[in-house]
Amino acid sequence: MKQQTRLNQSWRQRAACRGLDPEIFYPAAEEDSEVAKAICAECPVREACLEYALTSREHEGIWGGTTARERRRIIRQRRKSA
Ligand code: SF4
Numbered sequence: 001m002k003q004q005t006r007l008n009q010s011w012r013q014r015a016a017c018r019g020l021d022p023e024i025f026y027p028a029a030e031e032d033s034e035v036a037k038a039i040c041a042e043c044p045v046r047e048a049c050l051e052y053a054l055t056s057r058e059h060e061g062i063w064g065g066t067t068a069r070e071r072r073r074i075i076r077q078r079r080k081s082a
Helices: 002-013 034-041 046-055 068-081
Strands: none
Touching: 002 046, 034 046, 046 068
């Protein structure tokens, strides 16, 4: 568990959103997520971020360039193909 935490912190240190206003990544409506998604699109740790959000079932916010609804869809698709 400790190693997993260290790994998580390691990708977070290279996050493009580091130091930015967190509110950008928690828009009031999913339709207002364009700015966050544009930042995520250029982020070097986008895949690690997305996998973290999928694994930890993050129910809010933009993670790895996806909204909560999009992450639920990914989880459903993965379950179907498992
Ligand atoms: S993918 Fe987006 S939310 Fe995740 S670390 Fe990068 S900029 Fe932040």
